[in-house]
Amino acid sequence: MRVSVIVVNWNGLHLLPSCLAALQRQTRPADEIIVVDNASEDGSQAWLQQQEIPGLRAVFLAENTGFSGGNNAGYRVASGDVVVLLNNDAEPEPTWLAEALPLFEDARVGMVACKILRADRTHIDKVGHLIYRDGQNRGRGTGQVDRGQYDGSDEALWPDGCAAFYRRSALEYCRTAEGLFDDDFFLYAEDAELGMRLRWAGYQCRYQPRAVVIHQHSATLGKFSARKLYFIERNRLWLAVKTFPLDWLLLVPWFSLLRHLANAWAVLRGKGAAGGAAGDIGTAAMLGALVKAHWHALLKLPRMWSKRRHLVRKLGSREMKCVLRHYRISLRELTLQD
Template sequence: MSYMVAVSVIIVNYNGEAYLQQALDSLRAQTFRDFEVLLVDNASTDGSVDNLKTEGVPGYRFFPQSRNLGFAAGNNVAAKQSGALWLALFNPDAVANPDWLERVMAGTERHPVASMFACAQYALDDPSIMDGAGDCYLGFGIPWRGGFGLPAAPLAEGECFSPCGASAVFRRTVFEAHGGFDERFFCYCEDVDLGYRMRLAGERCVFLPDAVIRHAGSGISGRASTFAIFHGTRNRIWTYAKNTPALLLVLTLPGHIAITLAILLRGLKTGQAGPTWRGIVAGLAGFGGLRKDRRFGPPVRQVSLGELVYAMAWNPKRLLDRRPVIRPLRPPRGTDRQAARPVAAGK
């Protein structure tokens, strides 16, 4: 199969006027040139796309929307317009090192059977602070961005649970085979949900420490905003309940409930209990609809519970400390997965 370009870099923008131009400028400076930039604007009202300087940005294409579709559906819109081998997601509040895509493509060549990659993220204004080393997943149903807010330290290439959506890289055919992001999530945890679904189908995520971006980290939506807390809480419950195999769900549910209550109680001290509680209620109320509508998985599980458990974290202290969880790379299981497999519903 021939491809139009090697990589489609997808940016989903919503009122990112303070950041978007520098994101595009960093893509213009990439040493790897076989890529295109697909910009989706979710009906911004701040003029962020009105006077962009896009000259020299490879393959720039613009897809304005009449309403705010959210991060999940916005990325899906762009992915459907791509004929590339790889999709590289890139937040509008991020800046890429000039060799970011070059390092990504070198990683895909080192790991030809991998279909998702996570990049090293550092704080936009202070590169001595980590923004993330892939997403981690506590087996009791709580995700976190590995290393967020910690001092930068050398990290080895290895396996993490899933890529952070700010700089996630997916093989396009596999992304499409899984239906892309679950659009009901709108934003937050949609990247963990997709990573979980791909893992159930036998895919792994490779962390590339030398593929570097700098990221403001919810610079647009606000990390501790009511909006972020509500959607993060609701979607965390949906990710856990939707994807976790029945036996593992039974074993981990008491821990999930205990941690969720602890988060709610902490919210009483921080003033965040209201949106946390509303997120819990919405997560429970909406779960029945998720189970009936299987457009976004989960797929039939093709990995053992042992392999799934290996990919997760089990020490809650890791979550509390926000430590990265990067495991040694193992030999690939089964056959080469470069061609997308059909994805069926059910477990």
């Protein structure tokens, strides 16, 4: 089983050495490591050209194509039977690849999620994903102290793009015109959209708690920023329009209203991610990002609706709704998580 690891970099020279060093320490080495540089201006390209790491291949892009476009560029040159995505701000433990790869011996498995811990190594960043009824998705276990509560090997909804394993044949079966991700998403929720495509096609996602990655959370745009909020809000609407069962899609405005009201209450109390963002970037900046995100999402709704036709559907709507209900996140948990 040949393995390709793709690392997308944008002005991450301060992150690349430790990320690539962690990949070199793997007990089961990757067959190729593809670093895609998104037109960095911090010396990343010059540094990469000087490296003599076995299996390393650098791809230099003329412009910043985001997480989606960068991974698509890496995917086009990857040759592995298993394609692995790794953020440049993530450092896998030495047995990361060795622990996750055996799960692909089951032909039904198209994705593998791993345990992603925050930099303090005691708090969970995410162990797979959960989803709310308006398309907003959040990492399972986010912010919790890791006490072994997620140490059972079981299924997950889909893996987080920070550290994700995919069967190449499954990706080819459900591929977009660009290859791996939908380029329109650019940044955030692209892993959710891919996960939904693979789920519709009948593939499972397994979770391997012994495959551990340490993640410097939101190192690219920061924990709170208006730009990050913009992408998250815009893309969750596109995710719903493109991949939700039709009767669920019709209820998205109602559940969005409930979530926005809950976030407004959280801002007033200084709680959760909304309260933190309001304190960091200001309420006016948050509202501006939300308005802009919804406007731009609406402009491309016809385009996203047309893309629904390309979903490969092995599951019926009822089966998909059962999957999504199993991995739903409550409004309280969603709005109070940091």
